Amino acid sequence: MTRILVTGGAGYIGSHTCVELLNAGYDVVVLDNLSNSSVEALQRVEALTAKKLTFIEGDIRDAACLDQVFASHLIDAVIHFAGLKAVGESQQIPLAYFENNVTGSLSLVQAMQRAGVYRLVFSSSATVYGEMNPSPYQETMPTGMPSNNYGYTKLVVEQMLEKAALADEKWSIALLRYFNPVGAHQSGQIGEDPQGIPNNLMPYLTQVAVGRRPLLSIFGNDYPTQDGTCERDFIHVVDLAKAHVLAIQNRLNNVGCRAWNIGTGNAISVQQIKDTFEQVNGVEIPFEYAPRRAGDLASFYADPSRAQQELGWHAELTLEDMLRDSWNWQKQNPKGYQS
Template structure:
C-alpha cells in the first residue's frame, strides 16, 4: 500500500513511518517542519534501510496536495499534521483552528478530488471533555473540551463523521490516544520539541541531560493520590503500531473510533521517580501553578482496539524510561 503520512517528520509520525516501512508499505511524507526536522528522514533510513519520499510543504496548500496525489498514487492517508500544545492553544486559538481544522478540511478536499477516501486520523483523548467519567470509553459522547487544541480535534472528528454520512465511499479511523512517551529503541529517533518542552517526558529528559536546570511540575493540589496530574502514558512505538493496524479496517466504509492507551494512570511524580530509578539520574524539580487546560486525571479503556484491531500496549513504563534516556543521552541537542 502507498501511504501518505502528513506530519511524518514529527515525533509520532516518524515512528509510524518506521513501522509502515518495516511492514512493507511504501510511504510518502509531507511535513512543513514546524515541529519536525529533515534529519529525521536520514534516521528513518538508518533504522529501516529505506528512504520514504519526502515533500516539504503544508497541508493547507491545496495546489501542492493536488500535485502530490497526482504524482504518487496514494492508497490511504495517516493524518498527523497539526499543532499540539495545550497551553499554546489557549493563548493562540485561531492559529490552532486554522492549522488543525482548516488544514484537515483542505486535505479531505484534495483526497476526494484524487479519489482517495481512506483516512486514519490522529485524534486525542481530550475530545472526551472535562466532565467525562474515567476510564474513557469510545461509546461516550464527545464532551466539553478544555482547550482549543482539544476542541480542534473534536471538530475534525465531527467533520469526518459528517463526511462519511454524506458519502459512503469514505472509510475513517479516529485514533484517540493518550500520552505517548519514549523513543525508538535504537535511540535514533525520539521527541525533540523546539524551545521549552510542553510535554512532561522531554522536559524530564532535557533536565537529565543538562539542557534545562530543573523540572517545573504544574500543580500539586489536584484531587489525586499525590496532588499531581495523572495520565495514561504509552510507548510511542506501541502507538505507531496502533495506527498501522488501523489501516486494516479501512476497506469497510464509515467511521470507527479507537482508544490507544495502557489502561492505567501514572502521576507526574511517579513518572519522575520511575525515570530516576531506571536511569540513575536525579531530576531536580519544583512545583509551579497549574497550567490552563490541564485535567486532574484520565486514562483509557482500550479494549475495543484489542478486540477489533488485535492491538494492545506491550511496552511498559521501564521501557518508556529507558528508551527516552537512550534517545536523549545519544542526542543531547536533539536532531540539531
C-alpha cells in the same frame, strides 16, 4: 505495494509510524512543512529500516501542492498527523490553530476526494472527551467540550470527518484518540525533539536530566490522586505507531467512521514518572512543586478494550521501557536533531 501518504511524517509520532509502516512492507510518501520537525528524522528512519521513503516539503493548506502529490503518487490511504499541537500556545493564538488544524484538515480531505482516495487515519486526542466524562474513557461516551483550543480543533475535525462519512459511504475513516505518547525508538536514533521550551512532561524531564533545564516543575501536589500529583495514561510512541499500521489494515477492508482509544488503561502520576525515571536510569531529577495549571484534570486514562477487540492492538511496552528509551534518545542527542 500499498502506498500511504503520511502528513506530518517528519514529526515525533509521524517518524515512528513511518518506521513501522516501512517495516510492515508499505510504500511511504511523507508530506511535511518542517515547521516543528526535521528532515534528519526521515533520514534516520531510512537508516533504521534500510528502506527508502519519498519526502515532499509542502503544506496541507496548499491545495495545488496536495493535488500534485495525489497526481504524482498513486496513494491508497492517508495517515494525517500534520498540525499544531501545543496546548498552551493554542490558548494564545487560537486562529493559527483553527487555520492549521481545522482548515488544513478540510483542505486535505477535499484533495483526497478530488483524487478518489477515501481511506484515512486521523491523529486525534483523548481531549475530545472533555472534562465531564469519568475515566476510564470509552468510545461510546459522548464527546465533551475540550478545555483548550488544541483539543477543540481535534473535536471539530472528528465531527467533520464523521459527517463526511455519513454523507458518502465511500469514506473509511479511523479516529485514533491518543492519550499521552512518550518514549522513543529503542535505537535512540529518533525521538521527541520539541522546539523551544517543551510543553510535555517527558521531553522537559529528559532536558533537565541532560542539563539543558535547571529543574522540573510538578504542577500541583494536592489533587485527589494517590500521591497528590496529576495522573495520565502514558503510552510508548512505538506502541502508538503500531496502532496506526493496524488501523490502516482495518480501514483498507471496512467503510464508515470509527473511533479507537490508544492508551494503556493505566493511570500513572507525574511523581511516579519522575521517581521511576530516576530508578531506571540512575539520574537524579531536581524538581519543585508549583501551583496547579488551569485546565489540568486530576486524572484521566483509557479503556483500550475496543482497539484490542477490533484492531488486535494492545500496548506491549512498559513504563520502564518508556523512561529508558526516552533517556536513551536524549542522552545520544542532547540537542535533539541539531546535536
